[in-house]
Amino acid sequence: MSQFKRIKAGIVGGTGYTGVELLRLLAQHPGVELAAITSRKEAGTPVASMFPSLRGRVALAFSESHRAELTGCDVVFFATPNGVAMGEAGALLDAGVKVVDLSADFRLKDVDEWERWYKVRHAARERIAEAVYGLCELNREAIRGARLVANPGCYPTAVQLGFLPLVESRAVDLDHLIADAKSGLSGAGRKTETHLLFAEASDNFAAYGIAGHRHWPEIRQGLAQAAGREVGLVFAPHLAPMIRGIHATLYARVTREADFQALFEKRYAQEPFVDVMPAGSLPDTRSVRAANVCRIAVHRPGETARGGDTLLVLAVIDNLVKGAAGQAVQNMNIMFGLPETLGLEQVPVVP
Amino acid sequence: MSQFKRIKAGIVGGTGYTGVELLRLLAQHPGVELAAITSRKEAGTPVASMFPSLRGRVALAFSESHRAELTGCDVVFFATPNGVAMGEAGALLDAGVKVVDLSADFRLKDVDEWERWYKVRHAARERIAEAVYGLCELNREAIRGARLVANPGCYPTAVQLGFLPLVESRAVDLDHLIADAKSGLSGAGRKTETHLLFAEASDNFAAYGIAGHRHWPEIRQGLAQAAGREVGLVFAPHLAPMIRGIHATLYARVTREADFQALFEKRYAQEPFVDVMPAGSLPDTRSVRAANVCRIAVHRPGETARGGDTLLVLAVIDNLVKGAAGQAVQNMNIMFGLPETLGLEQVPVVP
């Protein structure tokens, strides 16, 4: 792909699931040269010895977070826990490096709300205004000129893409949106917590975070931007015994009749990574496994029955791709003027 | 347990999952003698050669459905596909045998609605009025005197138990109930359909039956009985990659404030098989695995926020136990005046 000058990319914190997924995607990206990957804990360890799946494909070793290495990059991805990027992104930006932050540090515009949910003081309040929320289908133009992109969370990606056409058209009751979302275990990260063990999570299903989940303000912020007003949202996340995948089942009460199938098809007609399926479809999460796609189906189950004014939207993504690393690469492509689909054309892995 | 005269029990159609689960429970039931199990296709095959888990525990072989054998029983369970019990139950009832039908044949009181959903003519319309819908927590007294019990479906058990206190108290908007339900694969039965294969269903999640599911009218009928009026319901079932378990996430809009935790605790205080968990609990399906329990938790996620008038109820059961075979045995215990918990005290299997 000689027509592209290869972008030098660095990754901060590459030992989690979004990190290794970034590595998988960037290693195959024809416009990117992987220049550095840092991990304080694993400094010196070859990436491929921690992730044998990358043997022969990624020659890098994890390095200490030497600023020099990273400031030599064109773009740096933060695949770190919350709280790291806000401390380190500034210096990179000042050195002319573009930043895509896969953590939550720059996602909320209201810093007070951010601090309420993340329980620490924000370390780079002055950068929040500049950060662009990287939901490409909502903010593409702003992303094009951005230096700092806040890559959306996994649930927020699926839930916002599923609600966007309804919210933009104001055809539903915006005070009573319901998002019943189910996620695979990789969404919780590569953390050694008891409830994430195979013997706990397998053959099991449960809700969590009902009392309050950090993705709730993020979703509300995005939908409010699209609606031009505040929205009411009940968000109920669940853990499903699978590795990857988010299935968002969205409920909204129709307040103004419309051809909702057409509404969705029109809204996403030009989007390379949103697939509005034919009416009546039932998207399954494996149909997007390991690929940068969101598939959506719109249902009106009981048109004439009691409760028939409720619309259902089903939206599926791979939480690690369109919900994290894939969307980050999509953002990079947009930021650097590359074709938006470059390096993101993997076909979903089925079965 | 010499104080009980052993009830002679027969099973029609014991080769499916509800059948083998009935066998597991009845083989351990101190008040029951397993007298016959029929299967046209497997006649002559020892039960334990089809299900090695029963080696040494069930000595019976499947037999042709000879009426003689069954009419000698005190109770016969139908663990057959829909459409069989309505043809065969009558003769047994006439012979003085009590019947618990685990299929859907006698669940709906409105035979026209039944025929719309099940797409065949009902073969025993005259028996429908007599049949008692066997949701023990709703109809215990009627079950006590019943000869024919229609054992509830798995989803209807979880959804009705979760909604009952709200519906009976009429404290929520009865026209807009939402039940987002997730089921393990055994709920679909032991059918050789492509989408039930391991390589299709594992590491995958999808909705199904959004356009209309046979459990929808069954749930509405039960809730209408409890409410004393029609109810509106959106019912969205999903398949989760696990063997057993139903997790129902229920949404209702509060129309009259109340102490909902107390409401649930009071409603189920005397119920041996309904466990109202402490406020804030997140029941997981494995906490009821292989046991005859429904665990329920009540949530009010955003009391003061927009959308804060929505109540969430989480209800979990093992679809094969409280959602099928266990409830059938519970019904039998009630019908025969046995202690209701007899033979149903298995501790859930965790992990």
Next chain:
Amino acid sequence: MSQFKRIKAGIVGGTGYTGVELLRLLAQHPGVELAAITSRKEAGTPVASMFPSLRGRVALAFSESHRAELTGCDVVFFATPNGVAMGEAGALLDAGVKVVDLSADFRLKDVDEWERWYKVRHAARERIAEAVYGLCELNREAIRGARLVANPGCYPTAVQLGFLPLVESRAVDLDHLIADAKSGLSGAGRKTETHLLFAEASDNFAAYGIAGHRHWPEIRQGLAQAAGREVGLVFAPHLAPMIRGIHATLYARVTREADFQALFEKRYAQEPFVDVMPAGSLPDTRSVRAANVCRIAVHRPGETARGGDTLLVLAVIDNLVKGAAGQAVQNMNIMFGLPETLGLEQVPVVP
């Protein structure tokens, strides 16, 4: 079950998988009164709040390891990590309490070998001689009179039961036994290690411990006892993506022809918990799920072909039941003169 005086049982370290499984079994055991359960870390926490599956079934809270509580017991089970029982069992034994140790502290008779494998100094060398290795089918008589029983490991139970008839009859090459064993994840315990996470272990399969596994000397010791001589063994354990279950595939070269099916059937004819299946059977792990059974099948795949002198034995157990807590209860039953099967008659959970 008034004919039995209830045995007062205590559990040290009940927060792991063998602990909660002991609780499940003892809560249903008609001859046992659960008197105490200790956990330093969880002291004060009600057992049922950590394991909601035990709500309404176990009223105890975890307590500090007060000796008084435990010395008032008739029997104490150690469900602790290796290294605890050897420090605490002595005082209990001296107080007249019988001890069943589910850890590895007293399994090896050769203390030097024990210290090589477990990398610490043994703290109770003087108790090792007294300890009886609790493989009931091998040492029943010794267990009857024992005060201290070393409950076998999970792999050793399956592998020894599979090899015993061959080794006792000396009909195979005792220098080249091969045990290719596959275990579910619960066998690794409730430890928060990365490789045990759902997102790592699901949809995955790998060997481990090939260079040396602590169960290797334990198996060799038991087989040597049975053979009356040293044996050579290659032991290759693997992790399979399931919660429970061990499948041991055993290979031995025939050195003296015999009717091997008959040999196994005769050896285990009187054993309540070993099921020799018909020739040609293929036991699956779920056929023993949650039950105290070992099922065994004997195969001679290529009688006349090259390599046809190799015998295959397939042995399956539930690692948490016959491979841990169930066998511990079986040992208790024997030690206290109870019927050996008391409280252990659960039917396997299928599907």
Next chain:
Amino acid sequence: MSQFKRIKAGIVGGTGYTGVELLRLLAQHPGVELAAITSRKEAGTPVASMFPSLRGRVALAFSESHRAELTGCDVVFFATPNGVAMGEAGALLDAGVKVVDLSADFRLKDVDEWERWYKVRHAARERIAEAVYGLCELNREAIRGARLVANPGCYPTAVQLGFLPLVESRAVDLDHLIADAKSGLSGAGRKTETHLLFAEASDNFAAYGIAGHRHWPEIRQGLAQAAGREVGLVFAPHLAPMIRGIHATLYARVTREADFQALFEKRYAQEPFVDVMPAGSLPDTRSVRAANVCRIAVHRPGETARGGDTLLVLAVIDNLVKGAAGQAVQNMNIMFGLPETLGLEQVPVVP
């Protein structure tokens, strides 16, 4: 990739797992144009409506098996059940089309043995001699000139690649090779058989085909070719509850000492798709998930102990890629003089 003239490829029988995997790989292959895909049963159905994962990526519909369409191809892949290719390949070959048969029809050179194992009369005995067994690492030169390639089975690929260096060097006892192999469920195909259901196969593990499996003669034929003499083999396949992946655990008795690690490294030094891992490695199946790689590790567990003359080789592949569709594409690349790795550089999907 304008430097390659695109090869026109057809697929016969694309509705199974090897078919859809071929579609995934060929849709991304820069040197291939997908020209036709046939399925009698699904004629007229767009491929993407059966496999939504291919929406937007494969525009073809299944067609009746019109010879015209296929004879216009440069290469035709048979992803059919056994017995189809032998009837249809001849006409294509005569029309100048190259054929890669993913079924077993042309794998065995000894037609009598083939008929014994496959229980039908072979319909194209005269083509068997011409067919080249497509294990690229064994037969690359012959494949280069082949018109008809018999693509190896999944187990045979893993087992042969694991044994090849040992067998070629004759350093082990060739009469007593043991292959204990574990496969994910997709290896059984997209067949609606009860034992392949999720509710049967999940959380379960069992051996099968111990008495005789069709891959046994295939493996023996390949190893005999490599050894220059007959070999003795015990082959024990097992089903593991995962979608993809084969893990072969191979046992061989050393008859002549050697540096086995070096032996393997040297044998496969030039192979792009065989990865000999460092000594002591434990390859897991996910490290090759969805990629065309075989990873191998060599172990000598008990050098000085009894039984220490046994060597262990661990070999993992994705059964649908290196074990089927990927190897078929690799064969196509070789047959058409393309770079062998073209279109096969997907990075394994982890987690």
